[in-house]
Structures are given as structure tokens and as C-alpha cells.
Amino acid sequence: MLDSIAQGLAVIFQPGMMLAIFLATLGGIIFGIIPGLNGMTFMAIFIPFTFGMDPYLAMSILTAGYAVAVTGGSVTAVLVNVPGTGPNSATLLDGFPMTQQGQAGRALGAALTASGLGGLEGGVILALLVPAVMPIVMAFGSPECFFLIVMGLSFIAALGQESKAKGMVSGLLGLLLSFVGYGPGTGFARFTFGSTELLDGVKLIPCSLAIFGMPEMIALMRSGRTIVKEGTEFRAPAADIWEGAKDVFRHWWLHMRASAIGVFVGIVPGVGGDVAVWIAYGHAKTTSKHPETFGHGNVEGVIAPESANNSKEGGAMLTTLALGIPGSGAMAVLLGAFLIQGIQPGPAFLQEHLDLAFTITGVLILTNLLGAAICMLIAPTLIKVTRIRSQLLAPFLLCIITLGAYCYRNSISDVFVMFGLTVLGWAMRQLGYSRPAFFLGFVLGGLAERYFNISMSSHGWKFFMTPISLVIIATTIISVSYQPMMVFLRKGKD
């Protein structure tokens, strides 16, 4: 165990790795600052370029860029009232009023310090919990893995933004797409309609780019303007930033509670960062001595959501790495990145690649601190990215995305598969269907079928009759039925 920790952390401090982490952190911040792009888009776009890289380097780049995007997003939330990423939406409630009151630096200092420390705490909790879950996951065989995947799939409905039905349809469509090509264990080609390009199935990279990257790029092209109004002033003096950083230590107990909320919500699959920040914000407001000042520039309203949105990654990583259940759309993309590297997160992962788990944990901690420091130093300069006109940024992104789709297998058919799937991705975006649920279904569909076939071959129809499988089945049923039951009981009381 100690060897794995030492090996995992030693990898991070190699000069080449440090440079890659630094550049990925910078890239993640820029993606966070640009509204519409986020950590998930960063991963989707950069996964193709990490193909063929050393897995430690590849996963470090993706983790660094992803983890720090929410830190970048807080800059636009505070300074221009535009949340850079979804989880920054609660920050602008108090962050922007502080900017309007001439306290932009203080709000920025508080947001970035809370982000950096929140990420640090999330990473530390992840490092502590990984050894704790090891004995449990060692007992997992293929039936248990199958039911874990079913559990992950059961959270599809929770990822539905507009309605549960839309979430379910999205997830099931993703599952259906994962069945294209040769079936695992049968070797029978399905839904290829005579196309030889589809025999190997739809690949993760063209799919992730079509579902997440292309629709955002099209929206940017369609808007035909800059992201923020021209002429907007961005000012944040250093003394004020330092004052904001001290605010986090003045409210250290609130920061700790908000971070704990973030980690806990992150662990629960299917809930996601958007929920964590609002729970943390609500908690801060209800426990504050001055709840009436929330929404009018209370620094507590900045500290709580920013602590939660970075710490949640530690929790989300735990279920992804140890159980192979991606807790969110972004974690599903990360899971896809692991699969492309030939590594499957889940029970066997901690046994075989414990050092990689600690590399990722170390990168998570390092980039959160590094990201906060970079943002504090160059935020007002970086934010000028939002002034780039869409007619300059959009075609550039279109070319990079297309190159990304091609470079995975050097196959032009992947590019056209991506263009074809973009129609679906765009329709889903416009009609409010859940793209994370779709991708979760797509990533887990093939795995579910594979584990089901192995379980059936080795155990027969009674493969679910193992103690751990039964516990997972019961947990799945309870977690799926808990909310509807509570609603039903509440209605009965009324």
C-alpha cells in the first residue's frame, strides 16, 4: 500500500509530468472561463489526443483540466455574472453583487481560496477512503460487477434535467447505441445495416465529441457574438483578493461543512455538482447569522458553493475509481478515457493500479491549489477570452474537434460518425434531453452486457444469488424508490 502511494505520487513530480499538468490546468481554467464549455468538454475534446500516451500522463492531463474548470468558472461568475460552468451558478448570487459593490477582488479571493481548499479536502478524503473500500471491492466478481453497473444505470433518470421521462429515454438511447457492432460473447453484428465501419461499434471519442463538444460549438456559432458584452470592465486589486482569501479562514467552519456536503453529494451517483452547490448555498443561508443579506453580496454565499463544487470531485472520483460507477456525466467521460487506455475502473482497478489511483488523487489536490493560485494571479487577463468573437473561436473549435475525432483511430469514418451523431446531440440539447444520461448509458451498456454474459456462462440464471449482489440489488431498489415513496407518503399526509 505505502509503495503504491509513494510510486503514484512520485510520478507527479517528474519534470515532463509537471509541465503537462501545468498546461492542462491552464487549459482547464480557460475552458471554465468560457461559458458553455466546461471540464467535461475539456475531457471530451482532449481524450483523442491522449490516446497512445502513457496512462499516468493521459489521466493526469484529463483530471487536471477537468478538476480545475470549476475554479475558472467562478471568475466569470463573480466578475461578469455569467457562470462559467453549471456548478458556478450559485456563486453569482452573492459574488456578482459584491462586484457591483466594488468588492470584486474580495469575492474573487474568497471564491478561489474556497475552491482551492475545497479541492484539497476532497482529494484528501478520496485518498483516505480508497484504502478503506479496498477490502470490500476485492470480493467483487462478475455478477457483482454486473449489478453495480445496473445500479449506475439506475441513476439515468436522476440525470434528466427537464423530466425523468426524458432522462430515461436519453439513457436508453445511449444503451441502444452501445449495442451497435459485434456483440460481446456472441460475435454477431447488430444494427450495422451493412456498414463495415460500424462492425466495431461506435467509438467513445466520436460519440463524446458529437454529444458534448459539437452542440456547444454549434451554439457558439449560432449566437454570432462575443460571450460577454463588449466594453465590460474587469478589475480585481491584489489587496482585495488577499482580504477575500482571509474571509475563508474567518468562516473556516462553514467552509469545512460545505466541503463535506460536496464530498458526500459527489459520492452519490447521478446527483452531480449542480445539486451540491445549491445544497451548500442553502445550508450556508439557513445557518448564517445574517440570512437576509444573502443574494445581496454576502461572502458566505460565495464560500459555501465554491467549497462544495471543488470538493465534490473527490467523492465522485471514489465511486468511479473503486466501483466503476460514474457519478456524473463528466465521470462517465473519464470512465471512457480509462477504457480507451485499456484500464477498467472498478473493483479490479484498485488491486492492479492502486498507484494510478494515488497519482490521480495527487493531481486532483495539486491542480486545485495550482488552479486557484493561477486564477488569483491572472484572472483579469484570462477573462478577456470571453471577448473573443464567436466567428473567430467557433471555426477554430470545429477544426480541433474534427481532428480529435479523426486522431483516435486515424479513421475518416469516425469523423463522419461524429457528424451524424451531432444531429442527435444537437436535437437533445435543444429539446432538453439529458446528454450526460445518454453518455452514461452508452459507456455502461457494453460493460453491462459483457458482465451479464460472463455471469450467465459461469453461474447460470441464479448468478444474482450472492450476498454482495443481493445487497447491491436491494440498495438499487431502495435508492430508486426512495424519492417516489417519500412523495407518495407526503401526499398521503396532506
Place this chain on the structure above:
Amino acid sequence: MRGKDLFFLVLLLAVLITGFVVAVDYPPRARFFPLIVISLCGIIVLGELLKAFLAYRKAGGTGIDRPATAEAPERDQKQQRNIDLLAWIGGFALLIWLLGFIIGMPLFMLAYVKLKGEGWRWAIALSATMFVIVYGGFNLLLNIPLYEGLLFLP
């Protein structure tokens, strides 16, 4: 429910029915999961369609939202923008297919940036940057054999 939602659901139902018909002929193990997923998805889609139909009946035939006539110019403008966008992306795909990455991408950058109202300076600078990225970065540095385009294939 909007007309667009309804259209999407009907289209989805047609895709699911096709998928079901195709999957039924597969061997038992190959069709097991697809049939479950298609059936579940079909039930939800049918349920949503039924809900829309009932809402339509209840509202006396006005349950499907249609944009007001007063918004017609705005709608036309939106439609024009969508057609414009579709043409650009379709044109981009065609350029890549015919001319490949090294010529197609810088050419697209040049045309898009210039025709969207930017000056020649931006158009040339960005297309040159794209050429450096594609040819210098991907082809020479990363040694990736880039697609050369249908017109240049041996």
C-alpha cells in the same frame, strides 16, 4: 408540448420500431439486451406521446404550442440562421472529405472568418495558424497520417 418535441418523439418511435423488427431476427443472446432496451424506451415514448395526445384533446385541439404569427419575422430569421449554420457545417464536412485536413481546414477557416465579416488580417492569420497546427503539429510533429482527401487519394 411543442411541435418539435412531438416530431422528435414520433421519429424516435419509428427508429425504435425499425430497431425492434431488425433485432427480432438476431440469435437469442444477441437480441436479449437490445429487445429489453427497445421495449422499455418504446413504452416511455408511447407514454409521452399519449400524454401529449390527451393534453391536445383536453385543450380542444390547441395543446400543441405553435409560435404566434406576430413572431413570424423572428422565426424566419432563426430559420435562416439555422440553414446558414447547416450549410457551413455541411460545407466543412464536404471540404474535409474532398480536400483532406491539410488543405480543407485552413481553407474553411479563411472562408468562414472572412465571410462572417472579419477583415483579411484575421482570416489569413487564423487560417495560417490552423495550417501550422494541422501540418506542423499533427502531421510532422505527432507523425499522424492525416486523411488527404478524395481528390488526392491515389
